[in-house]
């Protein structure tokens with residue numbers, strides 16, 4: 001029997017990507033089983049991305065049975081023109097002004113450059129926490145492509161051949177996304193364990 005690892009998220013789009021990213025390679029047996037649970041976790045304000053992720057996972061540890069291996073992630077969208085804001089607050093900006101509002105916020109600023117950052121906090125079976133981070137640079141553009149995931153329609157990664165994340169196939173987004181980079185580090189940690 002393989003051990004179970006829990007992913008705590010309330011975001012179905014994230015979960016879909018993470019399941020793809022942590023799936024065993026073709027022909028390989030899975031070394032763990034991934035389950036998920038939607039526990040509402042507080043996200044610290046005025047803290048670093050690492051502190052936010054650490055706080056999320058420690059809350060998850062406190063409600064799950066002792067010895068549960070569990071991970072959380074937090075994803076930020078950082079504008080160069082705003083010295084890294086909205087960062088982890090992007091969720092609240094999206095809720096209030098939508099992708100168009102985020103684009104409009106950058107009107108009057110010369111640089112539209114941005115960085116997407118995913119921070120993963122993984123608590124292992126001993127309860128020790130490991131942090132992994134992945135980053136992808138790009139720019140904020142007028143919305144293009146499907147609207148079903150957060151700010152995907154306004155983020156055009158530098159390595160995306162001119163497409164926004166929302167215009168890319170999932171497998172292509174997963175080649176270059178901040179999330180895939182963070183989870184590649186988690187996978188490596190799980191496989192080395």
Ligand SMILES: O=c1[nH]c(=O)c2ncn([C@@H]3O[C@H](COP(=O)(O)OP(=O)(O)OP(=O)(O)O)[C@@H](O)[C@H]3O)c2[nH]1
Nearest residue numbers: 008009010011073074075090091094149150151152
């Ligand atoms: O276009 C996108 N492409 C992505 O790859 C992506 N990853 C996250 N997001 C959005 O950015 C905010 C992060 O907040 P977040 O990390 O706290 O997520 P969340 O609160 O939805 O879920 P969780 O905290 O329960 O896991 C939320 O609005 C997410 O919808 C993305 N949007």
Ligand SMILES: [Mg+2]
Nearest residue numbers: 010043074091
């Ligand atoms: Mg959240």
